[in-house]
Amino acid sequence: MGEADGGRSCGTTRELQNLKQQAMEYYRQNDVPRRLEELLNATFYLQPADVYGHLANYFSKLAKPPTICRIVGKTILDGLGLPTLQVEISCTIQNFPKDICSVAISTHFEVHEDAPPEQAEAEEAERGSEVSTAVQWVNETITEELWGIDPSNQEDVDHILRMFFAKKVQEDLERKELEKSLEDSAMPIAPPPIPPPPPPPPTKKKGQKPGRKETLIEKPIPPAEPVEPVLCGSMAIGAVSLAVAKTSATLDSCPLYLKIASLKHIQEQSATLTLPLLMVSLLSCGKSSPGKLNLMKEVIGIPHPGLTTRQGMEMLLEIQKHINKIIETPLPPKAETKKGHNGSKRGQPQIIGKMSHLGCLIINYDTIEQPLLLIQGICANLGLELGTNLHLAINCAGHELMDYGKGKYEVTVGTLRNAAEMVDMYVELINKYPSIIALIDPFRKEDTEQWDSIYNALGSKCYIVAGTASQSICKLLEHGKLSIPKSNALIIKHTNQTTMSDLVEITNLIDNTQHIAVFGSTEGESCDDSLVDLAVGLGVRFIKLGGLSRGERVAKYNRLLTIEEELVQSGTLGSCEEHTFFYYNEEAEKATEALEAVSAEASELFEPSESFFPTEVVEESAKA
Structure with a gap:
């Protein structure tokens, strides 16, 4: 011894x-x-x-750089009281562990206002499984994989996360193949199906003259593509990637948007940053509304590019206040006729509003014109002019309008249109209301011919935006091209396995293909405002956050105001010269027959008018 x-x-x-x-x-x-x-x-x-x-x-200064020592996943509630994922990161700094930051990521699930109980229960169970699996991934394997890594090495972190996710995908695939083989071995071999009898020959209609052409049968609609599969637990990848980026920014004592900008501009840091233009939801008249109108899931306000973010937000708040007043004011009683009925053939519907999960009011309307005339009248009362001070966008949510039993889009209750008739309707709408500068998801993604038609007809007058109709970011990057319906703008969201490197790559791809990037929030948001920093750092053209209500959405608008103040104080706020609405697509311009009429409309769009904002601001922007 x-x-x-x-x-x-x-x-x-x-x-x-x-x-x-x-x-x-x-x-x-x-x-x-x-x-x-x-x-x-x-x-x-x-x-x-x-x-x-x-x-x-x-x-x-001589100490070892901070390294990740612990990553913790937790289940929290989002703005709708539904479970979502929170990730906290701790680092070893000068031999001592220290909590650095936490982030929350929203789930990818759509919110259905009036979902049947069975569907609601199924989605609740799926959401719970998604979040609990993500928490398990973070607390077990991911925290081990990233232990000891410098959080400033974002590319290395994202590579590790991608490899981990690829392994999980392979495991899931092998599990499904094993389950399928077990099912096939247990099932008895069924006899071959008997072919159906041939259809009877077409009978000649009574009274039909010989040689007369029969009525053309409409082409059957393409069936809905299967929903893009989402691996349970995938949101852990996007959440951890964001948390690491925020950790690096915190350790460097810089805001997250500068960290993202440095990832986007690796070779040389951009001297200035430009704020994205606001897309603020004002009204909702979609399928969940009590009225007959289904087309307008969101009527969106876009302030004039010459206004600051604060000015644009103040203008939209005034419009929202007037909408609330109109909804709260009861309609005057109708004068009765001698027979005791109202003077009009059809009574005016009572406008009843409730708050949507998107932060805007759900309004009871029956026609397409009603919400547009409402906003137009409010703007007139405020001294604003549609098409100059304020522009509009319509989220059509085409995938929600399709009646698959009849093979047509149900624009209003009882009013069905085929895909070709929808193109004519949109062209008529834009010609009648030129202040509408964007149509989001006018069709399902399966109706590719109609996307081509509306792009050729309206691509030089308004943005044709693919939102739900687009594939996920990971699928787009896998193909290496924007394999989306023909459009000139794309909505991107930070969900599931999307890493910071993926966001940089997809925005570079969008920029290289001359498309417009719109950074959007999910339907069920949390109070984490990191996505605003992502939008600013990535340099997207628009940001779509929902309405100016609900705390989880207002928090993001407040963050945007803070970033604007910081950029102004540091002198790094870029000019909005590029943020103007112009006829940007050469292919669409060539397809437009009346170029002179288009240029005349463009001059009207930017003609200065009196408003409750300083006239100088509008005039300077118009000159730009």
Whole structure:
């Protein structure tokens, strides 16, 4: 025992001596004694506490960079009281663990206002499984995979997360194949199906003259594509990637949007940043509304590009206040005729409003014109002009309008239109209301011919935007091209396995293909405002956050105001010269027959008018 203890003691002494030698060599190479002497001389007349502070700052520069030591996943509630994922990151800083930041990511699930109980229960169970699996991934494997990594190495972190996710995808695929093989072995072999009898020959209609052409049968609509599968737990990837980026920004004492901008512009940092233009939801008249109108899931307000973010927000708040007043004001009683009926053939519907999960009012309307005339009248009362001070966008949510039993779109209750008739309807709508500069998801993504038709007809007058009709970011990057319906704008969201590197890559792809990037929020949002920093850092053209109500959405608008103030104070707020509505697509311009009429409409769009904003702002923007 004595010899063993003596050997162990000698080994420990040698290790200490080696460490001392390494330390002395490090100090010699970095000339630490001389620099320390200079530091002590510089602090000779300082108080002891100040000297210790200078010494602490000096030695902290020689310390090992912060590394990730713990990642914790938790289940929290989003703005609708539904479960979602929160990720917290701790780092080892100067040998001590320290909590750095936390982020929350929203789920990808759509919110259905009036879903049947069976569907609601199924989605609730699926959402719970999604979040709990993500929490398990974070707390077990991911925290082990990223332990000891410098959070500033975002690309390395995202690569590790991608490899981990690819492994999970492969495991899920193998599990499904095993389950399928077990089911096939247990099922008896069914006899081949009997072919159906041939259809009877077409009978000649009574009274039909020989040689008369029969009525053309409409082409059957393409069936709905299967829903893009989402691997349970995938939201852990996007949440951890965002948390690491925010951790790096916190450690560098810089805002998250600058960190994202540095990832986007690796070679040279952009001297200025431009804020995205607002897309604010004002009304909802979609399938969930009590009225007959189904087409307008969102009527969206877009302030004039010449206004600041604060000015645009104030204008939209005034419009929203007037909408609330109109809804709260009861309709005057109708004058009765001699027969005791109202003077009109059809009574005016009572406008009843409730708050949507998107932060805007759900209004009871029956026709397409009613919500547009409402906003037009409010703008007139405020001294605003549609098409100059304020522009509009319509989220048509085409995938929600299709009646698959009849193969047509149900624009209003009882009014069905085929895909070709929908194109004519949109063209008529834009010609009648030129202040509408964007149509979001006018069709299902399966109706590719109609996307081509509406793009050729309206692509030079308004943005044709693919939202739900587009594939996920990961699928788009997998193909290496924007394999979306023919459009000139795309809504991107930070959900599921989308990493920060993926966001940078997809926005670069959008920029290279001359498309417009719209950064959108999900339907069920949390109070985490990080996506605003993502939108600013990535340099997208528009940001779509929902309405100016509900705390989880207002928090993001407040963050946008804060970023605007910071950029103004630092002198890095870029001009809005590029943020103007112009006829940007050459292919669409060539397809437009009346170019002179289009240019005349463009001049009307930017003609300055009196409003409750300074006229100089509008005039300067019009000149730009």
